Every structure is written in C-alpha cells, then in structure tokens.
Amino acid sequence: MSIEISAKSIQPVRLTYGNLEERFGGKKPSSRYQEAVYDVQPTANFQYRPLWDKDHELYDVSRTAIVMEDWYSFADPRQFYYGTYNIARSKQQDVAEHNFAFVDKRDLLEVMPEAVKQAAREILVPLRHVEWAANMNNCQITDECYGANFSALAMFNAMDRLGMAQYVTRLGLLLDGNETTSLDAGKKAWMEAPHWQPLRHAIEDMFVLDDWFELMVAQNFVLDGLVFPLLYDRFEKKLTSEGGATIAMLTEFMDDWYKETERWTNALAKVTAKESKDNQDLLSSWVTKWGDRLSIAIEPIATKAFGENGVNELAEVKQALLARLAKQGLAV
Amino acid sequence: MSDKKNTVFLILQDNDDARPIIESVEQDNPEATIQYQPGMVRMEAAGRLVVNRETVEENLGREWDVQELHLNLISLAGNVDEDDEKFELAWN
Numbered sequence: 199m200s201i202e203i204s205a206k207s208i209q210p211v212r213l214t215y216g217n218l219e220e221r222f223g224g225k226k227p228s229s230r231y232q233e234a235v236y237d238v239q240p241t242a243n244f245q246y247r248p249l250w251d252k253d254h255e256l257y258d259v260s261r262t263a264i265v266m267e268d269w270y271s272f273a274d275p276r277q278f279y280y281g282t283y284n285i286a287r288s289k290q291q292d293v294a295e296h297n298f299a300f301v302d303k304r305d306l307l308e309v310m311p312e313a314v315k316q317a318a319r320e321i322l323v324p325l326r327h328v329e330w331a332a333n334m335n336n337c338q339i340t341d342e343c344y345g346a347n348f349s350a351l352a353m354f355n356a357m358d359r360l361g362m363a364q365y366v367t368r369l370g371l372l373l374d375g376n377e378t379t380s381l382d383a384g385k386k387a388w389m390e391a392p393h394w395q396p397l398r399h400a401i402e403d404m405f406v407l408d409d410w411f412e413l414m415v416a417q418n419f420v421l422d423g424l425v426f427p428l429l430y431d432r433f434e435k436k437l438t439s440e441g442g443a444t445i446a447m448l449t450e451f452m453d454d455w456y457k458e459t460e461r462w463t464n465a466l467a468k469v470t471a472k473e474s475k476d477n478q479d480l481l482s483s484w485v486t487k488w489g490d491r492l493s494i495a496i497e498p499i500a501t502k503a504f505g506e507n508g509v510n511e512l513a514e515v516k517q518a519l520l521a522r523l524a525k526q527g528l529a530v
Numbered sequence: 531m532s533d534k535k536n537t538v539f540l541i542l543q544d545n546d547d548a549r550p551i552i553e554s555v556e557q558d559n560p561e562a563t564i565q566y567q568p569g570m571v572r573m574e575a576a577g578r579l580v581v582n583r584e585t586v587e588e589n590l591g592r593e594w595d596v597q598e599l600h601l602n603l604i605s606l607a608g609n610v611d612e613d614d615e616k617f618e619l620a621w622n
Contacts, residue, residue: 207568230546231591277591286592 221270234279236270238346261342262411264470264477269345272469275461283354287361294451298368306444307372314442315373321433321503322445323370323384324394328425329363331401332356335417342410351462355418358459362452369448393498400495411470415481416488419463423519424496424512426456432511433503460522467526482529489516489530538608538619539574540581548602550589551581557589558582570604579608581617 212219214228217237222228244255254261259269278286301307307315336356340349370381388394401421407413430452438446446453471478493516500508520530540555542548544566555562555573562575573579587594596617608619 205568227546227549229549275588275591282591 229277230281231274231277231279234281235274235347235350239344239349257344259344261344262409263480264411266470266473266477270347271473272347272466274347274351275465276458278351278354280350287358290451290454291361294365294448297447297450298372301444301448302372306447310444311441314437314440314445317437317440317503318369318442318445319373319380319383320387321429321499322366322449323373323380324388325425325429326363326366326370326381326384327388328397328401328421329359329366331405332417332422333359333363335404335413338405339410339414339417343414352414355459358455362455365449365451369445372448393502396495396498397492400491411480412484414466415484416492418459419467419523420485420488420519421492422456422459423463423522424492424515426452427518428496428500428512428515429503430456432515436504464522464526467523467528471527478527478529485520485523485528485530489520536576536621537574538577538579538606538621539572540579540606540619541570541572541604542599543602543604544569544571545602547598551586551599551602553589554585555579555581558585577620579619583615 212224213226214222214224215233218224218228218232221236222232239257241257244257247254248256259266276282276286333356336352336359339352340356343349343352367381370384371378374380388398404413404416404421407416430449434442434446434449434453437443467481471481493512497509497512500512502508504511524530542551548571552564552571552573556564558581559573559575559579562573562579565572565574581596581599583594583596596612596614599617606619609622611618611620
C-alpha cells in the first residue's frame with residue numbers, strides 16, 4: 199500500500215480586518231502594529247459633549263489648527279504598540295538597572311572628581327523637573343489629540359518621561375549616598391535660581407497652550423531637540439573628559455531614547471507638513487516661535503554648563519535641530 | 531528564469547517574523563519572484579538575491595541582526611555572503 203502525501207494549501211477567506219483591508223488592500227496579512235493602532239479610536243456617535251468643554255466632541259479634530267485628511271496617514275517608524283513598546287523598554291530597563299547596580303557596587307561615584315559631581319548636581323539633577331513637565335505635556339497631548347497613533351505614542355512618551363525623571367532622581371540619590379541633599383538643592387534651584395527661571399517660565403507657558411499640536415511641536419520637537427543633544431549628549435561628553443564617565447553610564451537611556459524618538463518626530467513633521475501648505479506654514483511658525491523662545495530660555499543653563507562656550511554649543515544644537523526639521527519639509 | 535543553473539533561492543517560514551524580511555527582499559530585488567506555498571515563502575532570483583539589514587529594520591521598526599534571518603530560514607541555494615549589513619546569495 200502506498201500513501202500519497204500531498205500538501206494542500208488552504209487560502210484564508212480574509213487576511214485581515216475590514217478596516218485594514220480598506221486601507222491597505224487586504225492582499226497581505228497586516229502587521230501587529232497595524233492591527234493594534236489603526237482606527238481604534240471612536241469617530242462617531244458621541245452622545246454628549248464633555249462637561250468641561252462644550253465646544254468640542256469627546257474626540258474632535260478641531261482641537262488643533264492642523265488639518266489632516268486622514269489622521270492615520272502617519273505611521274510610527276518604530277511601530278510601537280503596547281507589545282513592542284514594552285519589549286523595547288524592558289530591554290533598556292534591564293541595561294539601566296545593571297548600570298546602576300554596577301556603579302553602586304564598585305563605588306564608582308566615590309572616585310569621581312568633586313567638581314564633576316557638583317556640575318551634575320547643578321545641571322542634571324534639576325532636569326527631573328523638566329522631565330516631569332514633559333510628562334504633563336504629553337499627557338495633555340494624549341488627552342486632546344485625535345487618532346490612536348497619536349494618543350498611544352504620546353502616552354508612551356509620557357511614561358518614558360516619568361522613567362527618565364526617575365533615573366535622574368536615582369542619580370541624584372547616588373551622588374549623595376542616598377541622601378536627598380542634591381534633590382532638594384535641585385528643586386530649590388529650579389524654583390529660585392535665576393538661570394533656571396526663563397526655562398521654567400517657558401515650560402509653564404507650555405502647560406496652558408490651547409492647541410495640542412503646538413504643544414507637541416514646543417515640547418517634543420523643540421524643547422527635546424535642544425535639551426537632549428545639549429545636556430545629555432554634549433554636556434555629558436564634557437563631564438566624561440573631566441573624569442565623569444560614570445554619569446554618562448547612568449544616563450545612557452536618555453541618549454538612546456532621544457535618538458529613537460527623533461525618528462518619530464521626523465516622521466510626524468514630514469507627514470504633517472506634506473499634507474498641505476497651511477500645515478507647513480503653521481508648523482514652521484511654531485518651530486520658529488518656540489525655537490526662539492526656548493533657546494533664549496536655555497541660554498543661561500548652557501552658559502552655566504559650558505562656561506563661555508555655552509552660547510556656541512547651544513547655537514550649534516539649535517542649528518542641527520532646524521536643519522533636521524527643514525529636511526522634513528518645514529520652512530525654518 | 532532564463533538560465534535555470536544560475537538560480538538562487540531563499541525559503542522562509544510564512545509567519546509574522548518573516549514578513550518584514552520578505553517585504554525587504556521584494557523591495558531590494560525587483561527581479562525576484564515570490565511564491566507563497568503552504569507554510570513557506572520561496573523567493574527566487576537569477577544570479578543574486580540580497581537581504582539588506584537597513585531595509586528590514588525600516589520594515590520592522592526596530593534594530594535587526596542579520597543572523598535573526600536564520601530563525602525562520604527553511605532552505606536556500608547559492609553561496610552565502612553574510613556580514614553585519616546584508617545577507618547575500620549568489621553563485622560564485
């Protein structure tokens with residue numbers, strides 16, 4: 199008796215969900231990212247307007263001056279949804295934990311020059327308040343934005359900011375043998391020291407912006423585009439050259455995070471500016487407005503961090519930021 | 531395929547992990563034919579077939595090690611030239 203084995207191919211009737219079939223043609227199976235993000239947010243049948251805002255629906259495209267034909271035309275280059283985001287962050291968290299444990303175990307901060315420690319206390323530790331503000335701002339964006347691939351990513355971003363504020367806090371604690379001395383001093387500097395006040399003022403003005411996309415530009419495009427390259431990259435390189443490589447080890451996440459987040463903001467700027475001339479003009483004017491405001495606000499901190507070189511360093515960082523955004527189609 | 535002797539192919543499992551790789555092969559090798567068979571995907575080309583790390587990373591949205599290709603690899607034909615940037619099949 200012979201047995202004939204033949205492979206029989208069974209084609210599924212549908213490869214993906216109806217909404218994705220409409221978008222992508224349904225010839226290929228959808229990725230998990232597409233399934234998790236596209237069209238998730240309700241778009242119709244909002245029975246009541248929210249009590250706190252009678253002019254808008256619960257989800258409303260008119261909460262920003264930016265107009266998009268399709269709010270899902272933007273795709274995250276990192277393809278973050280709950281699963282991929284958590285996998286990526288959990289790996290990074292393992293590395294960061296290991297770094298902290300290593301520094302603690304080997305007492306690496308003990309051997310660091312006191313001047314470097316002091317510089318970290320004065321420049322890096324107050325940044326935990328900046329991160330907290332960034333958390334607030336991204337929660338605000340999550341609340342008001344339109345489309346699941348905006349709200350999900352803004353929320354992930356907000357959570358990242360809390361994480362980074364915690365890393366800075368832990369750095370502050372490690373610097374003083376688990377005493378809160380430098381955290382308290384950092385809070386005091388943030389509230390009172392003259393060189394932090396322009397930035398605090400600008401950030402508090404951002405808290406009350408009405409247009410969530412303007413807030414997105416101010417916070418995630420401009421402020422991050424200045425603070426991260428200037429302080430977590432350039433300033434830490436300076437500290438490293440002065441014997442503070444340990445600090446860079448403890449804030450490695452911020453550096454990696456910014457490089458990764460840049461891809462998101464680039465894609466966002468590109469898609470939004472390409473949509474229409476009006477969008478492009480609006481984005482460009484916001485970048486110019488906040489670029490000017492925030493670079494003036496950061497200048498005293500840059501001077502404190504780099505001495506007389508500070509103004510130059512900041513100008514270079516700002517130039518790089520504007521060049522990057524211009525490449526995405528903004529007129530800046 | 532004009533010259534059958536010259537054909538190289540790469541066969542991957544037809545699953546979620548392999549899809550970004552298959553897409554990248556499609557993008558980077560316009561000449562290649564892609565055949566969907568039960569449970570696997572056969573990518574065939576005359577002379578040369580390349581999987582570029584950069585393209586896969588773009589499709590996948592994260593960093594990708596070229597060696598991850600082997601997790602979903604079923605079969606291949608051709609001499610392999612593999613480094614950090616690409617996985618290339620050709621007959622030397």
